Structure formats: structure tokens, C-alpha cells
Amino acid sequence: MTVPHAFDPEPAGSGTAPTHDLDALFPGSGTARPRVVVKPGLVVPHAETLPPEPADLPAVLAPVVDLLTGRRAAVLTGAGVSTDSGIPDYRSPGSPARLPMTFQQFVSSPDHRAHYWARNHLGWGHLQAARPNAGHRALADLERGGALTGLVTQNIDLLHVRAGSRQVVHLHGRYDQVRCLGCGDLSSRAALDERLTALNPGWRDRVAEDLEIAPDADAVLSSTADFRVAPCVVCGGVLIPDVVFFGSNSPRERVERATSLVDEAEALLVAGSSLAVMGGLRFARRAARDGKPVVIVNRGPTRGDELATVKVQVSTTTSLPYLAERLTAGPARG
Numbered sequence: 001m002t003v004p005h006a007f008d009p010e011p012a013g014s015g016t017a018p019t020h021d022l023d024a025l026f027p028g029s030g031t032a033r034p035r036v037v038v039k040p041g042l043v044v045p046h047a048e049t050l051p052p053e054p055a056d057l058p059a060v061l062a063p064v065v066d067l068l069t070g071r072r073a074a075v076l077t078g079a080g081v082s083t084d085s086g087i088p089d090y091r092s093p094g095s096p097a098r099l100p101m102t103f104q105q106f107v108s109s110p111d112h113r114a115h116y117w118a119r120n121h122l123g124w125g126h127l128q129a130a131r132p133n134a135g136h137r138a139l140a141d142l143e144r145g146g147a148l149t150g151l152v153t154q155n156i157d158l159l160h161v162r163a164g165s166r167q168v169v170h171l172h173g174r175y176d177q178v179r180c181l182g183c184g185d186l187s188s189r190a191a192l193d194e195r196l197t198a199l200n201p202g203w204r205d206r207v208a209e210d211l212e213i214a215p216d217a218d219a220v221l222s223s224t225a226d227f228r229v230a231p232c233v234v235c236g237g238v239l240i241p242d243v244v245f246f247g248s249n250s251p252r253e254r255v256e257r258a259t260s261l262v263d264e265a266e267a268l269l270v271a272g273s274s275l276a277v278m279g280g281l282r283f284a285r286r287a288a289r290d291g292k293p294v295v296i297v298n299r300g301p302t303r304g305d306e307l308a309t310v311k312v313q314v315s316t317t318t319s320l321p322y323l324a325e326r327l328t329a330g331p332a333r334g
């Protein structure tokens, strides 16, 4: 079949700024049958693009154990914690470039919103179906064991909550909630799914014929003009996922709660984040400024490496269970 690749992001280093004129990327009429293509390379990064796991885990993690023993830590997590739950990390080595929609684009036109919600309608079930991995569970264990002040995550996937973490600040929002831009009403994504399905009978099945399933909510549609979006049930306003869009800032209240968790802590543990966005990096800077140890556990470079007291390149799925065992008394272990 002939598949338009209008949504392929500009290759890195092409020298061309990515276009954000989505209308220009949608040639074809609103009556055309939606065609679905999946971005080339939209996969969890292959292990060979990441540094290998260390052979001697206890030796590599010994300085981390030393720093965190007797110090309650705040934890900042990013996409790397969830890759082993099948959710891709677009910023890790080997990952494809992205062309994320901005908040301004979303609010500027109904076509952008139709495009966004169509993709989200196809993809959100992947997040709904995702399950926590050993790294998420270890962080919940660390919190239960009194080793943490709390957890700040850049992930919208809710996997920390599902793993049992209690004190969680979702810095970038959460995929399971929808907000009204008019009245501020918060509602559930699951309830919206029923409404979108009713408004677009048979739509998901039609496009699913062509859909090679993508591992997150980012399936690529070449035409979404016939997708009908749902308005707010309270005021008829525009609904938007309760997530922070590319280029936007986290709400102040959330940033303040996250800052409090970091300020209450005696150390900061950054797990599975490249700190590529300023929202995360600021916490590492703050902890370092206050003279607190900053521990970074991430495969690949981060923007906070020069702030780190210790940096180890180990997967969070491997390292966090080990740290949980060493840093909490925990249940009796056989």
C-alpha cells in the first residue's frame, strides 16, 4: 500500500525546522478514509544503543548506597523507569525524533484537536494496559520503608501509583484525566472513551485495519478530519488531556509540591531521566545548590551529570530493587 509519510519528523541534523503547520500535513479531504501509519523506529530503544549493564552491580551501586543510607531522599523519575513496561523513552539514545503538538496548536484549531484526540483515542489504551515493573515496585518499597520523602515523576503513565507509591507529584500530568479549558472540570479519560466511541461509530475498527500497533498513545494518522471530538459535559467547552504539552510549563501548584518534597529531603535520587526538560533539571540544581547529594541512575547522558555527586549507568529495573533491599529493613528476606 502507498503510505504517506507526511508525519515523519525531520531527520536530526537536516537543518530544517520541524513544521508545525499540521493542516499542511493533511492533504486530502475530510471524507477520505483515515489511513494509519506508524512512525518508523517508534519502538523501545534497542539495548545495544544503551550502555551495557555493569557486571558487578553491588560494586557499581556501593557509592549510591553509601550516599543514601541514613538520608531520606526525594526521587525524580522520567521515561527510563517505564521503558521496561513497554512505554518508549523518546529521549534516550537511538530514539526517533518527535514532532509533538504544542498547546498553542491544540487550542488554535478544531483540526488540530481532532488530530490529537484521534491519535489519543487509538493509543491511550496502551497506557491503560501498561503494568509497573520492578523499578516502580522498588520505589514503592523505598517509600514504605521510610527512605523517601516522596516521588516527583515526569511520566504521565500512572505506573508509580499502580505500584503502590503514595506521595507522587505528576509534574507533567496524568493520562487518565481530562480537563475542560472552559470551566476547569476534571473528568476521567475512561468516561470520555465511551463518548468518543459513540461519536465515531466503527472508527477505531476501520483505522485499526491499517494500524501496526504503536506502544504508546502516539499512533500516526494521515487523516483525522472526520474524527469527532467531544465537548465538556458541564459547559460545552474544549476538553484537553490533563497533561503538560510540549513547550508548556507545569502548573505552579504542582511545581510547589514537588519543590517541597525535594526541600524536605536530604538527598535527591534521579532515576531514569535525562533531565532534558528544564522542569526536571531545576530540582537537581536546587538540591545541589543546597548541598544535598544528587544521585543519578540513568542509562545514557543527562543534562544534570555535572551536578551529580554520583552518576551510575544502570537500568532502573535492575538498580532500584537492589537499592530498595539495601536501604530498607523491609520484610524478612529468605
Ligand SMILES: [Zn+2]
Residues within 6 Å of the ligand: 180, 181, 182, 183, 184, 185, 232, 233, 234, 235, 236, 237
Ligand atoms: Zn467545561
